[in-house]
Amino acid sequence: MKKWLLLAIGLVIASMLAACGSSEETSGDEGEEKKVIKMATSADYPPFEYKDTTKGDDIIGFDIDLVNALADELGYKVEIQDLDFNSLVPALQAKQVDMVLAGMTPTEERKKNVDFTDVYYTAKHMIVSKKGSGIKTVEDLEGKTVGVQLGSIQEGEAEKIAEKTKIKIENRNRIPDIVQEIKAGRFEAAIIEDTVAKGYFEKDKDLEGFTMETGNEEEAGSAIAFQKDSKYTKEFNEALNKMKENGELEKLVLKWFGQDQKSE
Ligand code: ARG
Numbered sequence: 001m002k003k004w005l006l007l008a009i010g011l012v013i014a015s016m017l018a019a020c021g022s023s024e025e026t027s028g029d030e031g032e033e034k035k036v037i038k039m040a041t042s043a044d045y046p047p048f049e050y051k052d053t054t055k056g057d058d059i060i061g062f063d064i065d066l067v068n069a070l071a072d073e074l075g076y077k078v079e080i081q082d083l084d085f086n087s088l089v090p091a092l093q094a095k096q097v098d099m100v101l102a103g104m105t106p107t108e109e110r111k112k113n114v115d116f117t118d119v120y121y122t123a124k125h126m127i128v129s130k131k132g133s134g135i136k137t138v139e140d141l142e143g144k145t146v147g148v149q150l151g152s153i154q155e156g157e158a159e160k161i162a163e164k165t166k167i168k169i170e171n172r173n174r175i176p177d178i179v180q181e182i183k184a185g186r187f188e189a190a191i192i193e194d195t196v197a198k199g200y201f202e203k204d205k206d207l208e209g210f211t212m213e214t215g216n217e218e219e220a221g222s223a224i225a226f227q228k229d230s231k232y233t234k235e236f237n238e239a240l241n242k243m244k245e246n247g248e249l250e251k252l253v254l255k256w257f258g259q260d261q262k263s264e
Helices: 003-027 062-074 085-093 153-164 175-183 194-203 233-245 248-257
Strands: 035-041 049-051 076-082 114-121 125-130 145-149 168-172 189-193 207-211 222-227
Touching (some): 049 062, 062 076, 085 114, 085 222, 114 233, 114 248, 125 175, 125 194, 168 175, 175 189, 175 207, 189 194, 222 233, 233 248
Antiparallel strands (some): 125 207
16 A cells, blocks of 8 residues: 555545635625624613514614614614613623613713713603692602612612702612502602603603703713724714714604604
8 A cells, every 4th residue: 555645645635625614614695694783772661662562572662773774784683682771781891792772871980881872862851750749840859759760860860869859769670660650659750761751641641740951951862882992883873973964863763752853
């Protein structure tokens, strides 16, 4: 047996295998295979994100349409998971998800841990109570139990009120639970973002509310959050600003909020 022959055959087989391997790597059509981007939200926040139980288990809403439009433009496929609001920033920090759309306000505190795009929708805080509660001003909250979503800026707002007016702050993970506590009489009021509160007023004639005037238009605005130093922030922000300019964002605002909003 000639050793050189065996060696030659071995080399031929090895090079064939190598060629095979490399051709496989490039065979996938880039345009077809979309990269998956993992998004988390807290689907308790109509019309931003919620489950329409009459139509199944899918999460729908303004933020969902927005992320899908942006992902389409940039060539990503979005995978959505539902978490409690309070777990969203930690999920980004732990790199369990790539992005968060949850009507989330880009506060200075959060900016220490995550990155944000520009604001895509602005909002205000509302004090919500049962009809006939007599709560018409922040001062009327004196001695009352006020509900807020755990980890939200409304929780911070309640703490600010508590510095001047004696209130008892209670938190819950999910907005519908807060509304339920008001209806059951366990909370006398809650602080909820105006657009979300208005949705509840339409469905529920037992509830009323008024807008808190804090003089800060941007205070409760929403932006998209990414991991700190994420490679995605820039491209998504650019695509977002393109949607602001070409009127696509306004179309989504009209669809979900039913009214126009001047984007800065
Ligand atoms: N804008 C408020 C915040 O950032 C509340 C957002 C709550 N979002 C939700 N999906 N429940 O703190």
